[in-house]
Amino acid sequence: MRQVGAVVEYQLTGFLRVWRGTVFGAVLMPVVFFLAIGVSVGMLVDGRHGVDGGYASFVGAGLAVFVGAQIGLMESGIPVFAALNWHRAFIANQYTPVSPAHVVTGQIAFITLRAAASATIFLAVMAAFGATHSPGAVLLPLIAALTAASLAGLNFAVAASARTSFQVESVTKMLTTVLLLVSGVFFPVTLLPSWLEAVTWVSPLWHAVELGRAANTGTGSTGPVLVHVGVLVACTLAGVLLATRRLTARLES
Amino acid sequence: MPHPPAVRATGLVKTYGTSTVVDGIDFEIHPGEFVGFLGPNGAGKSTTMRMIGSVTRRSGGDLAVLGLDPSTDGPAVRSRLGVCPQDDLLDIELSSLQNLTTYARYFGISRTESRSRALELLDYMSLSDRAQDRVASLSGGMRRRLTIARALVNRPDVVLLDEPTTGLDPQARHLVWERLYALRDSGTTVVLTTHFMDEAEQLCDRLLVVDKGTVVASGAPRELIDRYASSEVVEVRLTHGRPAEWAARLDGLGERTEVLPDRVLVYAQDGDAVAAALERLGLDVSSVLVRRSSLEDVFLRLTGRALVEA
Ligand SMILES: Nc1ncnc2c1ncn2[C@@H]1O[C@H](COP(=O)(O)OP(=O)(O)OP(=O)(O)O)[C@@H](O)[C@H]1O
Ligand SMILES: [Mg+2]
Numbered sequence: 391m392r393q394v395g396a397v398v399e400y401q402l403t404g405f406l407r408v409w410r411g412t413v414f415g416a417v418l419m420p421v422v423f424f425l426a427i428g429v430s431v432g433m434l435v436d437g438r439h440g441v442d443g444g445y446a447s448f449v450g451a452g453l454a455v456f457v458g459a460q461i462g463l464m465e466s467g468i469p470v471f472a473a474l475n476w477h478r479a480f481i482a483n484q485y486t487p488v489s490p491a492h493v494v495t496g497q498i499a500f501i502t503l504r505a506a507a508s509a510t511i512f513l514a515v516m517a518a519f520g521a522t523h524s525p526g527a528v529l530l531p532l533i534a535a536l537t538a539a540s541l542a543g544l545n546f547a548v549a550a551s552a553r554t555s556f557q558v559e560s561v562t563k564m565l566t567t568v569l570l571l572v573s574g575v576f577f578p579v580t581l582l583p584s585w586l587e588a589v590t591w592v593s594p595l596w597h598a599v600e601l602g603r604a605a606n607t608g609t610g611s612t613g614p615v616l617v618h619v620g621v622l623v624a625c626t627l628a629g630v631l632l633a634t635r636r637l638t639a640r641l642e643s
Numbered sequence: 644m645p646h647p648p649a650v651r652a653t654g655l656v657k658t659y660g661t662s663t664v665v666d667g668i669d670f671e672i673h674p675g676e677f678v679g680f681l682g683p684n685g686a687g688k689s690t691t692m693r694m695i696g697s698v699t700r701r702s703g704g705d706l707a708v709l710g711l712d713p714s715t716d717g718p719a720v721r722s723r724l725g726v727c728p729q730d731d732l733l734d735i736e737l738s739s740l741q742n743l744t745t746y747a748r749y750f751g752i753s754r755t756e757s758r759s760r761a762l763e764l765l766d767y768m769s770l771s772d773r774a775q776d777r778v779a780s781l782s783g784g785m786r787r788r789l790t791i792a793r794a795l796v797n798r799p800d801v802v803l804l805d806e807p808t809t810g811l812d813p814q815a816r817h818l819v820w821e822r823l824y825a826l827r828d829s830g831t832t833v834v835l836t837t838h839f840m841d842e843a844e845q846l847c848d849r850l851l852v853v854d855k856g857t858v859v860a861s862g863a864p865r866e867l868i869d870r871y872a873s874s875e876v877v878e879v880r881l882t883h884g885r886p887a888e889w890a891a892r893l894d895g896l897g898e899r900t901e902v903l904p905d906r907v908l909v910y911a912q913d914g915d916a917v918a919a920a921l922e923r924l925g926l927d928v929s930s931v932l933v934r935r936s937s938l939e940d941v942f943l944r945l946t947g948r949a950l951v952e953a
Contacts, residue, residue, distance in 0.1 A: 393749065393751070396749045397749075403737060403745055404734065404737060477735055477736070478732050481732055482728070482733070482734075483749065485696060485721060486722075486746065487721050487722040487749065487750060487751070488718075489717075642699075642700060
């Protein structure tokens with residue numbers, strides 16, 4: 391635990407030197423999406439296609455969660471590859487009592503903290519535009535953090551095994567795009583063809599988005615909520631295990 | 644009284660795929676000893692250091708570091724080691740100070756203690772004025788000193804230094820030597836690799852000469868010189884021609900000759916006698932230097948010319 395804390399601290403030290411450069415991608419972009427799509431398109435489509443509580447809040451909850459997904463994927467991709475192949479901090483860490491499992495856990499813990507922080511800012515913007523509908527909306531940053539954790543491990547494993555940064559970038563972008571499309575961030579997945587709707591069930595982001603909407607509207611029922619949380623926690627644990635195995639293998643090669 | 648060795652290797656082997664880079668070496672390093680690994684590029688020094696440092700798994704043989712097996716007690720071993728790897732592996736985005744403090748935290752050292760040790764070590768390595776600078780802005784030699792400082796942050800029992808002084812200017816090298824003497828005086832076990840013969844000769848109690856993954860000789864620097872080099876060497880340079888062309892004409896003058904790119908070394912018990920005989924040959928000599936043999940001569944003898952080409 392102490393070792394994981396040290397890894398988080400190291401990540402934070404680096405982040406505090408560069409955070410300004412990350413604000414645009416991590417926070418401003420989703421806010422722009424929210425204003426451009428949620429607020430403006432919302433004026434056109436409100437009350438149609440079973441979108442509860444207004445389109446802005448529908449998209450807002452989806453994007454708040456997507457903020458987490460994006461950070462979860464971005465920060466477990468190139469930064470991990472760089473720590474192995476460019477500045478090689480992970481190689482230097484090998485000489486300390488900190489193990490690959492600590493490194494993976496610490497890195498993912500740090501990623502969830504960042505996701506929660508960015509989603510909190512996003513939530514403030516949402517609230518300012520009246521897109522929050524229940525006290526449950528305060529859970530959105532937490533859900534975004536869990537979303538980040540559920541995706542980071544898998545991408546970490548990819549980055550730890552990759553030979554080139556191009557591979558890492560491609561996988562990160564592909565996962566981000568595909569997940570965005572099949573997870574109902576911008577529209578209800580019930581509008582998808584039924585075979586594609588089935589695909590959404592295996593997307594951790596879809597479970598997270600459902601959870602986020604339930605929190606925002608205060609309409610979640612216990613059964614589905616438990617399933618969604620269960621899927622996200624399971625993905626997180628599986629991701630940490632997979633990433634630890636890949637990192638261990640990479641460091642021993 | 645018998646102390647358990649700080650490091651004991653028996654039949655230590657490391658293979659990568661089909662190539663064997665450490666080929667069954669045996670050695671013991673005693674607590675408080677200052678031991679140097681010497682050998683040409685690719686001899687397996689760094690690989691051996693990484694196995695001791697418990698970051699690379701051995702492929703065969705036995706290894707005990709501080710009485711523990713690195714392959715099963717890695718974290719416990721590493722918590723008591725200080726390692727300066729051949730590559731600096733510093734985080735160039737962080738400041739010098741942050742590199743030391745974040746590393747110290749990985750050893751479970753408290754935040755305040757990490758900071759005070761870091762400041763102390765920066766001072767120790769004459770880097771105090773660069774404490775807040777990003778590592779990216781430091782020179783190569785400064786980074787090297789910072790890497791050595793980092794190796795000491797956990798007050799290790801055994802320090803492993805892989806070419807610690809490569810890239811240092813003469814002042815900095817002497818500073819590091821002084822610090823390493825002080826470490827030894829404090830009872831720390833020091834293991835280093837170096838390509839500087841003067842460094843090996845001055846710092847090390849004992850040397851292990853490795854070549855192609857095996858230990859080809861070991862002993863105190865003076866012992867090695869006595870054992871493997873004649874007492875004197877005559878360095879001969881001619882005005883014309885490459886040494887390889889005329890070296891054969893010096894055969895028989897001494898016990899052995901070594902041909903270097905710019906000169907030929909003639910090994911003998913009596914250098915002056917060789918110089919006199921040389922004069923009688925009537926060669927077009929540009930310089931003749933008689934000197935005592937050194938560790939470098941031991942090297943050329945034991946590992947061929949590989950080290951010179953490096
Ligand atoms: N990860 C690796 N995979 C494959 N071969 C390796 C690996 N690491 C080292 N080797 C090989 O092992 C041999 C010994 O390398 P090592 O780094 O131990 O040499 P060294 O004695 O430290 O040399 P130098 O003086 O150049 O630092 C070399 O032939 C090298 O190519
Ligand atoms: Mg080496």
